[in-house]
Amino acid sequence: MKNHKHNIVSDHLRHYAKEWKLGEVAYKLYYAPKGFVQKTMHKGPLNMVIDHFSSLQMEQAVYRLLPISPQNLQQSLDIYFLTGRKFWYQTCFCAYSMAQHTNLTLRPIIYDDGSLEKKYQAQIIKIFPNAKIILKPEIEEYINQHLPQHKFPYLRERRFNYPNMRKITDIHAGSKGWKLVLDSDMLFFRTPDFLLNWLKSPQQPCHMVDVETSYGYSDTLMASLAQATISERLNVGICGLKSEDIDWEKLEYWCKTLIEQQGTHYYQEQALVAMLMAGKPCAVAPEENYIVMPSREEVMKPKAVLHHYVADSKPWYFRYGWKHIAQNLFLGQTKSNM
Template sequence: MSIAGKILYEFYYQPKNQLEVVRKFGGKQNYEKMLAAEQEMKNHALELLTINGDFSPMGEFKINFLTGDRFIHQSLFCVYSFFKFLTPEESQQFSVNFYSDGTLSQGVISVLQTKFPQIRLVPFGETQQALREHLPVLSYPRLNKKTAAMPLFKKLIYPHLNQTGGAAFFDSDMLFLKKPIAFLKWVEQFKMQENAAFCILDVERSYGYQEEEILKIWPGGIQHNINSGMYGIDSRQIDFDFIEKLVCDFENNFGSQYYLEQMITAIILEKNGNLFVADSEEYIVLPGTEQIRSQTGTLHHYVNESKEFYFKDSWRKQLLRK
């Protein structure tokens, strides 16, 4: 970005975007209440939260998060909500990995190592080394560029570098409301046929590109409105040569889009050929006010406006759930 562009962003676009966010959440007073509630959540997560469950780094099936100082409380509460409903036998099959997005401070790292030793922390430097070894810039210029510039691409790339076996990715801003029976059944199915994949559905089609543009690059089209906040697959199914080509083809022909990572994830999951699609009435993206109040469903993914209720209310409900 040029100097003029940086100045324009700092003094025009950034404040404008911030004002739009404040308006979306009901004005300055309500927005500040939401931020205060989030700070309470963060304090509780780092100081008081206890995560039970017999999961350990030895667990065969990996559950992966991308996290940093801004999201660590959300990541911890998501892990807490997942394992609180599982039996010891169910927990033992899982391991949990926190991939640093490069922003984890030493203070937070110390808390994780002391309070949550069963969670494996993957340092940012370790991931960068894996990138250099397995996705060298000369062979994968676009993927290196995307992971450096777009945090969303990290969740598609980081957990699968030099990895094999069953792996799920969870966005941090999710809470499980009861035992995720469909997901657990899928994990059992995966053990028998490792080409299986799992996904949840979005509230709308969010891929960034027009349908005719998608069909020109991927003629079979994308059948489902997939949300990449929770997916499962064998890491061996993540073909980085294929992803590099998809990124090049879409960007060279139609430019870059914010939801490019979500679209590529959807293509990979459907290309797998054995996709389990979770019930959208149980695995809910953008839960409504009544769904949050009554704690409807198995999973809530708190995107967009639902974050207000997530920070003000939902994490507290988690502490009371049995």
């Protein structure tokens, strides 16, 4: 009887926690401050200050980038980004660095995360005159149409509370064709032949290789849901998918089951993409040239084609990485002189 009463009380507490959004409250009042303290302890206050001012310097540098002149608007290759107030300048540097290492015309297609103010939109268009920006009202309209709340409650909740999910939902829902979605915190230093070849003739999903397997969920659960072997070390900094191949009902079920059995996780988007690609032949970016979390030495003297600046490589991104892209451009040199 005692255990029965305990279970009833627990059920009521879980119900009220969900009803009152206590998880969100706990995050704001406890986990976020705790995370900040842990991050400060790990990096040190002085390093955090240096990184902050380095990121501000990078953002200001965007305003000095020379506009990209499209070579051929009829044969442009589309690259997709989700961005907003915190990342727009990183998006610009990523797309700019890629454009600087190809004679092909790239068209950035930018999806607003809800915080892309007009002044940032204007600067993006100034740098990339052929860019297409899709704003929040338009996105919300087709999300409501193609992923209605009553039918996709878990995907909608995740999309609202976990912005990374929008790289799947907002860019692919109700759409058709292959799309290459790039994370903003990446830079190109050489011609990305692998990616350009994929963009010209995509035939299979595309991804890059992580430093370790980071999905946040057990391989057993993921494999049982996908009914296929899950690839190790899949990283979605580079993510090529065919929109109409995504089974949204299945994705909703996977999302629901992962959460109910093992909770929410920061890497859930990566886990879901790994499940979508499970059992399928994929185009995998060579990890020696498309590096996730490059070392300080590699960032200071890049040898690879691309860097994806995650985790401990973030400081090197803000202190050194972007300056390789900017140093000659500020002198007014054209692409042909690079």
